[in-house]
Amino acid sequence: MNAPIEALQGLANAAAEAAAAPSSSTPRVKKRKKAEPTPRNAFPHVVEKGLVSDTEARELYHIFFSGCHVFIPVFDPSYDTYDGLMERTPWTFDAILAVASKIRSGTGPLSPSFYKSLEEAQGIARSSLFGPVVRKEAVQGMLLLAAWSTNGWLPSGHAMRMALDLGLHRALEKLADDNGKNRTEEEERNLVVSARIWLCLYWFDHQMSLGTGRPIVLRDESSIRHCRLLLKHPMASPTDVRLVSQVELIAQKTQIYETLSPLNGQVNHNTLAFIRRANVALDKWWQDCDELHRETMDDEALPRKILAGELYYAKLWLVCVALRGVSWDKMPFEQRELAFQAKDAASNCLSNLLNSPTYRAALRYAVHDSLVTAAFSGLFLLKMANLFPAELDLSAITVQVEQLAQLLSDVAAERYALTLRIMLANLRRKISLASSSVHNMQNTDPSLLGVPSFMDPSLVSQAPPPFTMEELVWLQEKVYMLLLLAVHNMLMLESVEFDRPWATC
Numbered sequence: 143m144n145a146p147i148e149a150l151q152g153l154a155n156a157a158a159e160a161a162a163a164p165s166s167s168t169p170r171v172k173k174r175k176k177a178e179p180t181p182r183n184a185f186p187h188v189v190e191k192g193l194v195s196d197t198e199a200r201e202l203y204h205i206f207f208s209g210c211h212v213f214i215p216v217f218d219p220s221y222d223t224y225d226g227l228m229e230r231t232p233w234t235f236d237a238i239l240a241v242a243s244k245i246r247s248g249t250g251p252l253s254p255s256f257y258k259s260l261e262e263a264q265g266i267a268r269s270s271l272f273g274p275v276v277r278k279e280a281v282q283g284m285l286l287l288a289a290w291s292t293n294g295w296l297p298s299g300h301a302m303r304m305a306l307d308l309g310l311h312r313a314l315e316k317l318a319d320d321n322g323k324n325r326t327e328e329e330e331r332n333l334v335v336s337a338r339i340w341l342c343l344y345w346f347d348h349q350m351s352l353g354t355g356r357p358i359v360l361r362d363e364s365s366i367r368h369c370r371l372l373l374k375h376p377m378a379s380p381t382d383v384r385l386v387s388q389v390e391l392i393a394q395k396t397q398i399y400e401t402l403s404p405l406n407g408q409v410n411h412n413t414l415a416f417i418r419r420a421n422v423a424l425d426k427w428w429q430d431c432d433e434l435h436r437e438t439m440d441d442e443a444l445p446r447k448i449l450a451g452e453l454y455y456a457k458l459w460l461v462c463v464a465l466r467g468v469s470w471d472k473m474p475f476e477q478r479e480l481a482f483q484a485k486d487a488a489s490n491c492l493s494n495l496l497n498s499p500t501y502r503a504a505l506r507y508a509v510h511d512s513l514v515t516a517a518f519s520g521l522f523l524l525k526m527a528n529l530f531p532a533e534l535d536l537s538a539i540t541v542q543v544e545q546l547a548q549l550l551s552d553v554a555a556e557r558y559a560l561t562l563r564i565m566l567a568n569l570r571r572k573i574s575l576a577s578s579s580v581h582n583m584q585n586t587d588p589s590l591l592g593v594p595s596f597m598d599p600s601l602v603s604q605a606p607p608p609f610t611m612e613e614l615v616w617l618q619e620k621v622y623m624l625l626l627l628a629v630h631n632m633l634m635l636e637s638v639e640f641d642r643p644w645a646t647c
Contacts, residue, residue: 185266187232193258194239200224202242202255209507210241212444214289215381215388216282216342221331231279236263237286244290245506249554263287267297275304278332281339285346289509295350302347302360305340311365313337317375318368334377341369341389348392349511352399352459363393373434380438384445387431391452394423398460407468409477417480420460428453447494447501454491455515458484458522470529485526485534488519492542496549506553513550517558520546524565531573540566 188194194202203224211217227235236259243256267284275281281304288297305311313336325333344366351358369389372382398420405413428449435446461484468477495501495516505512520543527539543566550559 183230183232185232185262185269187228187235188239188255188259188262189228190232191262193262194255198255199239202239202246202259203227205242205246206238209444209504210238210245212381212384212448212504213507213509213512214286214342214346215379215385216285216339217381218335218338218377218379220379221335221377227279231277231283233263233266233283234279234286236260236266237283241286241290244554247554248506249552249556267300270304271300275307278305278308278310278336278339281305281308281310281343285339285343288350289346289511292510294346294510295354295356298343298347298350299359301343305343306360308336310336310340310343311362313340314365314368314371317371331377334372334375337372338379338382338385341366341372341385345385345388345392346511348396352392352395353511353514358396358399361396366393381445383431383434383438384448387427387434387449388452390431391424391427391456394420394427395456395459399463402460402463403466405464407464407466409464409468409474409480413464414476414480417460417464421457424453424456424460442498442500444500444504447498451491451494451501451515454487454494455519457487458491458519460484461487462522470525481526481529485523488522488526489539489542491519492516492523492546496542496545502549505549508553513553513555513558516546517550517555517562520562521565524562524569527569528572536569536573540569 189196189199207217207219211219227238240256240259240263243253243259247253247256263283264287267287270280270284281301284297284301284304288294288301291297313333317333317337344360347360348358350356366389369386372378373386401416402413432446432449435443435449439446461480464480465473465477465484470481473481495505505516523539524543527534527536543562547559547562547566550556550562
């Protein structure tokens with residue numbers, strides 16, 4: 143009776159079958175049916191429909207598996223071949239072509255293949271909202287649409303429900319259950335693929351929740367307890383080591399969030415002690431996982447660079463959660479120390495990206511969340527530079543942010559590059575305004591500050607005082623925030639995103 147709705151539906155189905163049977167038939171008890179084979183796909187893929195040629199589709203498949211699969215490690219290239227995906231899952235196949243088409247277009251106009259593949263993939267996705275889901279690859283397709291969308295939280299939540307309905311959350315437990323039961327190769331493969339999909343979805347959905355500040359829907363940590371089983375399994379994928387690392391990191395970040403979020407920025411000795419322990423735990427996580435990567439990769443390998451970036455960003459995120467809700471311009475010493483630790487983490491995060499040719503070249507394949515974390519690191523540095531200009535190396539910060547903005551422009555993330563450039567210009571104007579004001583005050587003849595001949599001296603005492611430096615900066619920031627909002631709205635209207643068709647609901 144743990145699942146009353148499912149049990150009631152089963153009884154209702156049995157009653158309906160009995161009512162539909164001829165009245166003369168003798169009632170009999172039916173034996174439990176064995177699992178039926180998965181039915182054929184109800185939807186043809188874009189190649190079958192003639193929307194994309196086979197030659198172009200193979201080119202797009204190659205683009206996707208040249209880098210995208212590293213950022214969403216849910217595939218095994220040796221098993222998820224071009225022909226295999228085309229036959230098993232038109233939804234995932236179409237989604238792969240749409241993602242690759244967008245990447246191939248770069249900063250140029252999107253191709254017809256992108257629109258056609260995306261329309262087909264999202265059409266199948268809509269049908270899954272109220273229809274039955276019978277194959278685990280459907281979760282892969284929804285996950286891809288979520289990962290390269292600017293609003294991944296909603297589709298990732300639907301993917302999570304589909305995965306739970308298919309029982310993917312029990313795959314690792316079944317793999318770990320070594321009771322001597324012999325499984326066929328097909329059954330073993332099905333468990334491994336199911337476990338990989340579940341782990342990737344678990345990580346991504348938690349990442350979306352933590353990144354957007356929304357509640358974590360699923361808190362069943364038992365479903366990921368045996369995640370390292372994949373690493374030693376004969377059917378392991380080369381990207382499983384990255385997947386396991388991400389799952390273990392998100393488990394730590396979840397514990398951090400649940401501990402610090404209720405404090406609402408209150409920093410006391412217990413909070414500082416917890417943050418120190420959390421930093422030690424994050425360093426330990428990186429050391430353990432980097433050791434796993436080192437077995438098959440050199441120092442400049444992309445997964446190891448991404449791993450280091452995840453460490454630095456996790457330390458930045460840790461402080462941001464701890465200081466949530468505080469007044470940044472009135473922080474006591476302990477909070478200021480945390481803010482400067484986060485500044486170092488943000489700078490290291492950008493240095494790790496900008497100083498690695500491999501990482502820079504791979505950013506064009508990155509999911510939307512990776513672009514957001516890079517942009518946020520730059521924004522945090524600018525925030526610190528605005529608050530503490532005399533205590534930071536403003537030249538180094540501006541160089542880093544300029545390089546990041548250019549890189550984001552190069553990988554078709556112009557909306558974030560533009561945000562960085564506007565805030566960078568705001569910082570420069572603030573610094574220039576402050577320095578020029580001090581210079582003018584030092585070089586102005588006091589006799590020139592008297593009342594002009596054309597002004598009534600009696601009115602001087604009634605005149606409002608001049609703007610202070612703080613008031614001028616405040617006004618300037620308000621103007622730039624309005625400009626930023628206008629630019630953002632313009633981009634939202636003019637850009638074509640993966641999630642726009644969802645907005646029609």
